[in-house]
Structure formats: structure tokens, C-alpha cells
Amino acid sequence: MxxxxxxxxxxxxxxxxxxxxxxxxxxxxxxxxxxxxxxxxxxxxxxxxxxxxxxxxxxxxxxxxxxxxxxxxxxxxxxxxxxxxxxxxxxxxxxxxxxxxxxxxxxxxxxxxxxxxxxxxxxxFMVRTHPQWLKVRSLIDAGAIGELRAVTGGFTYHNTNPDNIRNQSEFGGGGLLDIGCYPITTSRFIVGREPGRVVAMIEQDPVFKVDRLGSVLMDFGGVQASFFYSTQVHPYQRMQFHGTKGRIEIEIPFNAPHDRPTRLLVSENTSAGASTETWLEIPACDQYGVAAATFAEAILSGGAQAIPLEDARANMRVIDAVFRSARSGAWERIAEG
Ligand SMILES: NC(=O)c1ccc[n+]([C@@H]2O[C@H](COP(=O)([O-])OP(=O)(O)OC[C@H]3O[C@@H](n4cnc5c(N)ncnc54)[C@H](OP(=O)(O)O)[C@@H]3O)[C@@H](O)[C@H]2O)c1
Missing domain, CATH: 3.40.50.720 (NAD(P)-binding Rossmann-like Domain)
Known part of the structure; x- marks a missing residue:
């Protein structure tokens, strides 16, 4: 160095x-x-x-x-x-x-x-160090929406180019590995623990032989997290966190723009029994630059990483269980160890 x-x-x-x-x-x-x-x-x-x-x-x-x-x-x-x-x-x-x-x-x-x-x-996983995700986690940890009970989300795009690596099974293509992994890593990050089991339904592309549409339910014990993903649906991305006293929605959860603020919709109960809706703005930043800087700082300081490999393994265990469930049609437990 x-x-x-x-x-x-x-x-x-x-x-x-x-x-x-x-x-x-x-x-x-x-x-x-x-x-x-x-x-x-x-x-x-x-x-x-x-x-x-x-x-x-x-x-x-x-x-x-x-x-x-x-x-x-x-x-x-x-x-x-x-x-x-x-x-x-x-x-x-x-x-x-x-x-x-x-x-x-x-x-x-x-x-x-x-x-x-x-x-x-x-x-x-650059999203994990973006300030908008750190803000959601701190708000939920501070009780801004009461007790977190459910997570919902989706991530889609439309790509049927046979030459794209996402449509080639021998390259590790398919939607779950490409984009379904994002709702999984962010749900785990916000809930703050691992799901015990998952159930999933997955549709394969008959020509590309990769998964092109999937719906997943993760049981975090007290928090139910569900999401869908697709590589052949009109582009969409959104994540919502639902609590006993409020809700937080991330407008652009994964491809956050670098040149304008990102926004969180925070809906809370009022003492009068109504609910308020407030848009919180997170100042513009480049999430790829933040991820590189955070990683460099960990190396230079000899300190802890934002996303250690044990976290990557935990995410991958959920992905493995999602594929198993899609084959078995049953709930599948997440491997431990
Ligand atoms: N974090 C994010 O926001 C984000 C967004 C998009 C993609 N990704 C990830 O980034 C990775 C690359 O995605 P991409 O869409 O940028 O891919 P891409 O444009 O297809 O590029 C992959 C590169 O890998 C090299 N390569 C080496 N062996 C290859 C082989 N056998 N076949 C094809 N390419 C080969 C090629 O570079 P040379 O020919 O120059 O050697 C090629 O340009 C994927 O893992 C994807 O999941 C992450």
C-alpha cells in the first residue's frame, strides 16, 4: 500500500x-x-x-x-x-x-x-453501505415504525438478449442470483437476523434455462418478508417495511441515482389516530464510490468490513434454500453452522 x-x-x-x-x-x-x-x-x-x-x-x-x-x-x-x-x-x-x-x-x-x-x-453489495439503507435501519432500530412485522418488495427488469450473461445458465445466469439477491440481503440487514425457513415459486425460461420469475416468502420468526423478482417484467424496484405504528418505503432501493437525493416515505400513526406521510430526502451520493471507500478504509485501518464473507455465506444459504423450495414445493430450512 x-x-x-x-x-x-x-x-x-x-x-x-x-x-x-x-x-x-x-x-x-x-x-x-x-x-x-x-x-x-x-x-x-x-x-x-x-x-x-x-x-x-x-x-x-x-x-x-x-x-x-x-x-x-x-x-x-x-x-x-x-x-x-x-x-x-x-x-x-x-x-x-x-x-x-x-x-x-x-x-x-x-x-x-x-x-x-x-x-x-x-x-x-453497494446498497448495504448507501446512506439511505443505513437511515432505514437506524429509523427502524429506533422504533420509528413500532415493531417491524412485515417486509414486502420487488425488483424487475426486462432483458431477453440471449447473449447477455444473465440469460446463460452456464455463466450463473438467472434472476435470483442477479437481482433476487438484493431483497434478500436488504431484508436480512434491516431485520437484523437470519430467516429460519423460506418457501418459493420459480418459473424458468424454457429457452434460456434460467429462472425468469420468482416469488419468495422468508420467515424471520415474528417478521414475514416477501418479494418477487423477474428478468422479463417491466422495470420496477421498491422495498417496504411495515411496523405496528408505521411504514417506511424506499423509492429507489437498489439503483439509487448518484446525481440527486434519494427518498424514503415514512408513514406514522399520530396520537389523534390518523397517519402522516413524510418524504425524507437523503443527499445525493455515489453508492459505488461509498462502497469502494468503505472497503479501502477497512483494509487501511485493519478494521471490520461492512459485509464480511460470513454475511455473504448467510445470504447464499437463503438463495440455496429458495432454489430447493422451488424444486420441492415445500418450506425449506436455512442451513446453519
Ligand atoms: N452491483 C451492481 O450494481 C451490478 C450491476 C450490474 C452487474 N453487476 C454484476 O457485475 C458482473 C458483471 O456484469 P456485467 O453486466 O457488467 O457483465 P458483462 O458486461 O457481460 O462483462 C463481464 C466481463 O467479464 C469478462 N469475461 C471473462 N470471461 C468471460 C466469459 N467467459 N464470457 C463473458 N465475459 C467474460 C469480459 O471482460 P474482458 O473481455 O474484457 O475480459 C466481460 O466484459 C456480474 O457479476 C453482475 O452480477 C453488478
Missing amino acids: AGDEIVWGILGAAKINDKVVVPMHEAPKCRVKGIASRSPEKGREAAAKYGLAVAYESYEALLADPEIDAVYIPLPNHLHVEWTIKAVEAGKHVLCEKPIGLDAQEVERLIAARDATGRYIQEA
Whole structure:
């Protein structure tokens, strides 16, 4: 590490880089040095586009650069574990895109690699460090809606491009791993504990052989959380938290804009028996920049991570149980241990 700064490298000229790389470069205590692509020409184009100093000739060349402290991995889902392990074995810290693995077993391999190398590994669930989610959690913890009893939500888009990694089963495609994972991680974050069991219904795309529509109910013991997701429905995203004395709704829970405030609708009972509705504004911020800065700060301080791998494993155990339930048609318990 060069003093008090984390030097980043990017593996792969992915589309998501358009949202991540510049905010990461501009984030406190962060500098993005370069990007690697399987195609050197594509790598040079990407480096020029983001104003980066270096286009590496291969992923291996980037991992061999001793100046790189941390690697951001936006590869297709089936490559996350393989390249995260290669990166930590090369001495790098890793911020890897969600889902960090294809199932909980894969996250176990990452935990073993982390423990063997002493490097930091984090799943890039940027929503978890966005101030709007921290605000919802603090409001609910402070009793703003009374006792939390139910969570509802949805996350959808429409994408039938056969070339997209989301529509390719061998790349870890499908809606649950791509977007269903967000209502799961945020419900777990807000409720503050793990669900004991889940029941789910999932529809497969007959051509792509990936899940394109799903409905999930999670039993958190006293809190019931339900959501739907789809890769073939008109775009929508919303999360609501319902308590005995009020309700909070997040207007744009997952793709929060970086250039304008985000909003929470807080509805509360009044002493007169009516209810009030107030929009709270959270100042604009770039959630990808915040995620990079938070991860860099943890590395530099040697402190705790916002989302440790144990949390990623817990999220993946819920996902595993959702897939099991969709097959069995029954409630499925979440693995423990
Ligand atoms: N957190 C978020 O907001 C967010 C949003 C979107 C996506 N994501 C995640 O980011 C990851 C990338 O998504 P994306 O839509 O940006 O993907 P993408 O545009 O398809 O990019 C993936 C990149 O991976 C590299 N790659 C290596 N091996 C590959 C292979 N066998 N086939 C295809 N590409 C290969 C390619 O880069 P080179 O050819 O340059 O090597 C490719 O450009 C996914 O895990 C996704 O879940 C996260």
C-alpha cells in the first residue's frame, strides 16, 4: 500500500464498470491504476475511456503488478470464486461483484482462501453501505415504525438478449442470483437476523434455462418478508417495511441515482389516530464510490468490513434454500453452522 491509499485494478472490461470505475477512482483513499481484459485492445479502450494509467495484457499480468493492492472483479458469476482465489493468492484484497459465488459451498472456499492468505474479500453489495439503507435501519432500530412485522418488495427488469450473461445458465445466469439477491440481503440487514425457513415459486425460461420469475416468502420468526423478482417484467424496484405504528418505503432501493437525493416515505400513526406521510430526502451520493471507500478504509485501518464473507455465506444459504423450495414445493430450512 502506497501510504494511506489503496491502489485498485479491475479484472475485465464489463458493462458495470461504467458505473463503478470513475467513482472508485475518485473515492477517498482510492486510486484505480489499471484494467485488464482478455482482449488487449478492449483493455486499452477501457483504460482510455476511464482515464486509467495502465491497460494490462491479461488478468494474470494485473495480478502480478506489485503496486496493485486491491482488485475489483466484475466478471460473469461463474468466474467470481476462481478469480477471487487467484487474486488473494497473489496478495491482493478483493471486492467481487454479487453474487460472490454460485452457492454457499463456494463461499466456504472463499472463507478458506481469506483465512489462508489474510486478505480482505468482500461481496460488492453497494446498497448495504448507501446512506439511505443505513437511515432505514437506524429509523427502524429506533422504533420509528413500532415493531417491524412485515417486509414486502420487488425488483424487475426486462432483458431477453440471449447473449447477455444473465440469460446463460452456464455463466450463473438467472434472476435470483442477479437481482433476487438484493431483497434478500436488504431484508436480512434491516431485520437484523437470519430467516429460519423460506418457501418459493420459480418459473424458468424454457429457452434460456434460467429462472425468469420468482416469488419468495422468508420467515424471520415474528417478521414475514416477501418479494418477487423477474428478468422479463417491466422495470420496477421498491422495498417496504411495515411496523405496528408505521411504514417506511424506499423509492429507489437498489439503483439509487448518484446525481440527486434519494427518498424514503415514512408513514406514522399520530396520537389523534390518523397517519402522516413524510418524504425524507437523503443527499445525493455515489453508492459505488461509498462502497469502494468503505472497503479501502477497512483494509487501511485493519478494521471490520461492512459485509464480511460470513454475511455473504448467510445470504447464499437463503438463495440455496429458495432454489430447493422451488424444486420441492415445500418450506425449506436455512442451513446453519
Ligand atoms: N452491483 C451492481 O450494481 C451490478 C450491476 C450490474 C452487474 N453487476 C454484476 O457485475 C458482473 C458483471 O456484469 P456485467 O453486466 O457488467 O457483465 P458483462 O458486461 O457481460 O462483462 C463481464 C466481463 O467479464 C469478462 N469475461 C471473462 N470471461 C468471460 C466469459 N467467459 N464470457 C463473458 N465475459 C467474460 C469480459 O471482460 P474482458 O473481455 O474484457 O475480459 C466481460 O466484459 C456480474 O457479476 C453482475 O452480477 C453488478
